[in-house]
Amino acid sequence: MKINTALLFLLVSAFVFAQETISFEKATFNHILSKAKKENKIIFLDAYAEWCGPCKLMEKNIFPKDEVKQFYNANFINARIDMEKGEGRDIQKKYGVYSYPTYLFLNGDGEVVYKGMGYLEAPDFLQLGSQAKMIGEGGGGKERFEKGETDPEFLLNTAKLNANIDPEFAKKVSERYFQVRKKKAFTQDELAMLFYFLRSENDPNYKVFVNEKPEILNLLPESSYNQFHTQIKLNTIAENAVDKSKKTINEAKFLDDASKLMSVEDAENYLKILKLNAYRSLENWSGYEKAALENYKNGDGFDAKELMTAAFVFAEKISNPTSLKQAVIWTEKALQQGETPDGNYILARLHLKSGNKEAAKKYATQAVKLAKEKGMDASVPEKLLLEIK
Structure with missing residues (x-):
């Protein structure tokens, strides 16, 4: 049989060049997980949003590059x-995706192996994939670390690789690094690792921070060192004042200890922030309610995002009518700084919880309208509208 070589070339070329970008699966997430488990491969998930500019730039400029698509495929x-x-939407909630684009590297069980985000040039995007591949194949260092590895270069690299995906493990790695580190001049990488994981005087690396001060000052102004030291002491005071088992804060102890580092007024302001963060983290909603009312009062002088965060917690967790009215005021003050779908949605939730269906419908409708105008997903306020009707 005579072979038409020209036709064959065209067919082969069409096949090769048809794959113009990374080959993305056209299947359900569960199917993708099953495939990854069956093939013992890592999933690269580009978590994007339609309106996201950097997402579109990645799709247009980076994914089609030969070296990128070849490596990822x-x-x-x-x-x-x-x-x-x-x-x-369910994936976004499960993995806490709040910035776009976010790059999730998952194993077949859906566990996060590695993570990245933002617009990346091709070399950085390839490096991200290489790190994810190494960790996914067991190169993240956990097994080697657990066997007692003390090689400084290994420890430094392992701490870097795991800083975002497993910070608790990375912190332990950094502590061993400084235990075995030989006396020498500090490098920028070492200083960055020390500062990244050091939170309080209770941390093992605090001794390194204190004992190696002369070396650290070769890389850092003393004023910056002292400022960071004060923050460490404050963190320690806050840590010691919070009782996680009882979900309470010993305010008197905090103020007594903190006022030794700063003015009483500054200590009181710091305590307000501590109460908001700690009570929310501890899910002590009555404590959060009291702290938010005390801190935000009528909402004047606060950032819109901060006010809406507190108002949203009230819409979700608080039922006291007077407190809900105050949250309405905060949201209205936030919207004065710029109208958003989220602000209108929160207002709708607050009014519905207060029993004012007419106002709830008004703001939910506005939230849907604004979301669609901005090219955003309107399904959440639309669902609320159905509940109101």
Whole structure:
């Protein structure tokens, strides 16, 4: 049989050049997980939003590059899912995706192996994939660390690789690094690692911070060192004042200890922030309610995002009518700084919880309208509208 070589070339070329970008799976998330488990491969998930500019630039400029698509197609099962549509909403909640684009590297059980975010040039995007591949294949260092590895270069690199995906493990690695580190001049990498994981005087690396001060000052102004030291002491005071088991804060102890580092007024302001953060973290909602009312009062002088965060917690967790009215005031003050779908949605939730269906419907409708005008997902306020009706 005579072979038409020209036709064959065209067919082969069409096949090769048809794959113009990373090959993304067209399947459900569960199917992708099953495939990854079956093939023992890592999933690269591009978590994006339709309105996201950097997401579009990655799609246009980076994913089609030969070196990028070849590496990602060879090493991962690739998926690209809109976090504001369909099953993407559940994925967004499960993995806490709040910035776009976010790059999730998952194993077949859906566990996060590595993570990145933002617009990346091709070399950085390839490095991200290489690190994810190494960790996914067991190169993240946990097994080697647990066997007692003390090689400084290994420890430094392992701490870097795991800083975002497993900070508790990375912190332990950094502590061993400074235990075995030989006396020498500090490098920028060492200083960055020390400062990144050091939170209080109760941390093992605090001794390094104090004992190696002369070396640290070769890289850092003494004023910056002292400022960071004061913050460490404050963190320690806050840590010692919070009783996690009882979900309470010993305010008198905090103020007594903190006022030795700063003015009483500054200590009181710091305590307000501590109460908001700690009570929310501890899920002590009555404590959070009291702290928010005390801190925000009528909402004047506060950032819109901060006010809406508190108002949203009230919409979700607080039922006292007087407190809900105050949260309405905060949200209205926030919207004066710029109208947003989120602000109107929160207002709708607050009014509905207070029993004012007419106002709730008004703000939910406005939230839907604004979301659609901005090209954002309107399904959440739309769902609330259905509840109101």
